Amino acid sequence: MAPGATRYQPASTAIQKSGMFCIDMRRVFVNISMDGKNDRIEHLKNMVTSIIQGKDVRNTNDLLIVSGFQSGMSPIVQRVHYLMKDKPINEMLSDFYKTLVCSFTDFQDNHVTLHVQVYDIDDHEDVKEFVKSASSLAGNVAGTFPVITPYVAMGSAVATGLAGLISSIEEHDKIIDQNLRLTITREKTGYNLLQTGHWVCFEKELPEDGGLVLDPHMAILHKDSKEPFVDCSYAIYTIRGEDAAEPDWEIDQKVAKLLSELEGKGNSGRAPVDFLRETMEGYTAFKKLKRVQQLERKGGARTPEEDALLARLRADDRIAQFL
Incomplete structure (x- = not known):
């Protein structure tokens, strides 16, 4: 998270109630490979595969990237951005199925919470095939909004498998799993303020003045040396003071929110x-x-x-x- 988030930045616009805004995932950087990290046999298998294929598969992940969002007391709604087998580390990722996380044309709550989950998927037999076929998720509402999957008559097997995977995501190898709560309130009250701009969610806590800058290409650099920051993994979100301009998006989002509530994921206490x-x-x-x-x-x-x-x-x- 950027330093100074408890006050409004000069180039930012405060988001207020009844306001319009949308949130996009822009970049993800992963600096660690979890493949075989905790499994000696898997580690040896990767070494053999590296020799045969002529590349180091120990520096890859079977990568799954998911964003969740929650406004007020509404349920958390999950959005799938990326699923790729054998993705090399230390590469900036931006080729997502969809960048959009959420969009509001009339925001009526006091806060929105983002939940970023970047995981290495363990090579279980029951997930191998649909990870290989993940490209079929592009443009598939049942895939990118997994909660919708059981209600889509022609939902793909890939989307169905993905919904099951996400429900047990914490059983796999965590790379990033962080929350970012943005609130409508006064400045300098200790809250991260809901405002336009770029937000960086790091894998671990960093010093407030870490000597880092965001370059025009959406990469984190060391301020003095201008060298890329590779000390930990991170995700970058952008908040824009406009709607998503996708005709069916708001309807799909509301359907996903309603289905999440019916699954008992809300926090309001209402049935x-x-x-x-x-x-x-x-x-x-x-x-x-x-x-x-x-x-x-x-x-x-x-x-x-x-x-x-x-x-x-x-x-x-x-x-x-x-x-």
Whole structure:
């Protein structure tokens, strides 16, 4: 996290309630290989494979990158950015399936929390095949929003396998697993302030004045030598004061949030069925308003039955205030 996050930066814009913003994952840097690190037999297998293939597979990871986000008391929603077998270390990663983590056009909470998880996936038999086929996740809503997978009739086997993997991700080898909470509040109160700009989440805590800078290519450098910083792994997020400009994104995000709530991942203490009922009430009211508009446009061409229906709809207390 950048030093000085408890105050607004000169080049940043404060995000306020009812504001619009989106968060993207921009870069991930991994400086450590976990392949075979804790398994002597696996380590020996990697050495043999390195000799046969002519490359050092001990300096790779079967890499999975996931972002979670939570606003207020809503449930955590996970977003898959990357899954790649035998990815070399010390490379800057940016070729994600999707960079977008979340987007809000009318933010109504006091804070948003980001959860970055970068893991090396153990070479279990049950995950080998779909890791190899991970390219099929690109553009797949069931893959990039894993919680949706069970509800998609034509969901791919890769997406289904990935959903199971993410639910047990902590059983694999951790590279980065950190939270970043950004809050709408006053400056210098000890909170990290929700504002536009770039945010760096390091694998471990660093001194506040660590002598590091972010270069125009989104890499962390030592301020004095301008040499790349490779002492630990890190992820970089960008917050923009605009919406995502992806037509279906906000709907997919809300669907994923609702399904996460139904799975009991919320923190509000309300029963999941309450959130489903609230959602369906809003949907029903919208459909009624749409029907009123359709009937009003017909004017004198309405049938007696349609006139009676229009009268009933106009008298409905749940939508009368919107007419």
